[in-house]
Each structure stands twice: as C-alpha cells, then as structure tokens.
Amino acid sequence: MKLTVANVDFSYNSHPVLSDVSFSLDRGQVMCVLGVNGAGKSTLLKCLNRILTPHRGSVLVDGDDLLRMSQNNVARRVGYVPQRHPETRLSVFEAVLMGRKPHIRWSLGAEDYALVEDIITQMGISDLAMRSVSDLSGGELQKVIIARALAQSPAVLLLDEPTSNLDLKNQLEVMELICRIVETQNLSAVVAIHDLNIALRFADRFVFLKEQSVHAVSTREDLDSEMIWQVYGVRVALREFAGHTVVVPM
Numbered sequence: 001m002k003l004t005v006a007n008v009d010f011s012y013n014s015h016p017v018l019s020d021v022s023f024s025l026d027r028g029q030v031m032c033v034l035g036v037n038g039a040g041k042s043t044l045l046k047c048l049n050r051i052l053t054p055h056r057g058s059v060l061v062d063g064d065d066l067l068r069m070s071q072n073n074v075a076r077r078v079g080y081v082p083q084r085h086p087e088t089r090l091s092v093f094e095a096v097l098m099g100r101k102p103h104i105r106w107s108l109g110a111e112d113y114a115l116v117e118d119i120i121t122q123m124g125i126s127d128l129a130m131r132s133v134s135d136l137s138g139g140e141l142q143k144v145i146i147a148r149a150l151a152q153s154p155a156v157l158l159l160d161e162p163t164s165n166l167d168l169k170n171q172l173e174v175m176e177l178i179c180r181i182v183e184t185q186n187l188s189a190v191v192a193i194h195d196l197n198i199a200l201r202f203a204d205r206f207v208f209l210k211e212q213s214v215h216a217v218s219t220r221e222d223l224d225s226e227m228i229w230q231v232y233g234v235r236v237a238l239r240e241f242a243g244h245t246v247v248v249p250m
C-alpha cells in the first residue's frame with residue numbers, strides 16, 4: 001500500500017528537469033521534496049498527478065500505474081494543492097464540493113454532501129462555509145484548497161509549498177492538519193517545501209533533488225548537515241532544541 005515512483009524522466013521541450021527519479025513512500029507517511037529554486041520540485045509533483053506526463057518511468061499508487069489511467073481515475077487517487085490558486089467566486093462549501101467531481105456520475109448524492117461536511121469540520125473551517133473563497137485570507141484559503149483535495153478521497157496528497165505566504169501560527173496549523181489527516185486517513189503526502197525546519201519538524205522522509213536527479217532520500221534520523229551542504233551549498237548545524245531537530249545556518 002504505497003506510492004512508488006520509478007525512473008521518472010521529464011523535460012520541458014529540450015530542457016531536462018528530472019532524470020531517473022525514484023523513491024517510494026508508505027501510507028501514513030509525509031515526505032518532503034527539497035532542493036534549491038529550479039531544482040524541479042513543482043515539476044515532480046505535476047508528474048505525480050499527470051498534469052505533466054513523464055517521458056519515461058512509472059508512478060504506482062498501491063500498485064496501479066497512474067501514467068496508464070484516465071485523468072478522472074488519477075483524480076480519484078491523487079489530490080493536488082498547487083502553489084497558486086485560481087480566482088473563484090464560489091462559496092467555501094461549493095469549492096470543497098468541487099473536489100467530489102471525479103467521483104460523480106450524474107448528480108451529487110447525500111454521501112457527497114456528508115463527506116464534504118465532515119472534511120470541512122475536520123479542517124476547522126465550518127465558520128467559513130458560506131463565505132466567498134475570494135474574500136478569504138491566505139491561511140483560510142490554504143485550508144479550503146487542502147479540503148477540496150481531500151474531498152477527492154485520494155490515496156496520495158500532493159502539496160506544493162503549502163506554508164509559503166502563511167504566518168508562523170498558520171504554518172504550524174496547516175502542517176499539523178496535514179500530518180493528522182495523513183495519519184487518520186492513512187494517506188501518503190508529498191510536500192514540496194523550502195523551509196527545512198518545517199520539513200524536519202513534520203516529515204517522516206525527505207527527497208533531495210539536485211541536478212535533475214535524486215541526490216539523496218533520507219529519514220529524519222539520517223539527515224545530516226553534509227547532505228544540506230551538498231544540496232544547498234550552505235554550512236548548517238543540526239541541533240536538538242525543545243524536542244525538535246533544528247537547522248541553524250553557520
């Protein structure tokens with residue numbers, strides 16, 4: 001029961017961005033994708049839900065290859081929270097309900113409404129349900145977009161920089177919510193992120209991208225300062241503080 005990415009290659013025209021990318025992730029785990037600007041983090045997430053189609057390789061969810069499925073079936077398996085959100089005048093409830101689209105044949109059923117209500121409650125956004133999405137703050141909007149992805153009932157959740165533009169309280173709140181949902185719903189989450197301290201605090205595993213390839217895959221325990229130097233070119237110290245490992249640039 002897991003996400004298995006094997007030998008994925010992707011180029012934009014003749015510009016190669018991903019080469020032979022492989023890693024796997026169990027259900028119930030959060031993986032952060034790390035690397036410098038332009039390393040290919042967003043491109044990788046888009047290859048994992050077929051917004052972009054890899055030129056080679058496979059992306060298996062619980063053994064089924066996403067690259068051979070219809071877009072609708074991909075959307076039943078993979079929820080995606082992009083970096084930028086399109087403008088919409090929908091209410092929060094309607095926007096989250098849109099996440100049910102891949103599962104609907106003719107019309108919405110009572111179970112779709114019940115599931116959406118449940119997700120809105122879990123995400124702590126019930127008070128916003130009737131508000132227009134266009135009037136929300138960045139933190140509120142991020143929770144709504146995550147709720148919409150969860151309404152797809154996915155096995156895998158992809159999040160592209162979910163904490164950028166959020167204040168410290170919302171960064172922690174959104175990451176805690178993601179981890180709680182991954183655990184309670186037994187999903188896998190792949191999170192592209194720049195903030196190493198947030199990554200270290202919340203992720204179980206890390207993929208470091210460098211020069212189109214996977215430079216290293218590590219757990220929290222075996223991540224070391226040398227890896228960070230090799231990927232970011234910055235000397236750091238890893239220190240234990242208040243029960244967390246923190247990265248301190250030197």
Ligand SMILES: Nc1ncnc2c1ncn2[C@@H]1O[C@H](COP(=O)(O)OP(=O)(O)OP(=O)(O)O)[C@@H](O)[C@H]1O
Binds near residue numbers: 039044
């Ligand atoms: N639509 C596109 N067409 C052509 N090249 C692209 C396109 N999107 C991204 N690229 C290029 O692909 C490379 C990887 O970009 P990508 O956005 O995946 O990196 P990233 O690691 O997510 O970057 P950042 O951390 O800055 O968000 C970059 O060189 C970028 O310029």
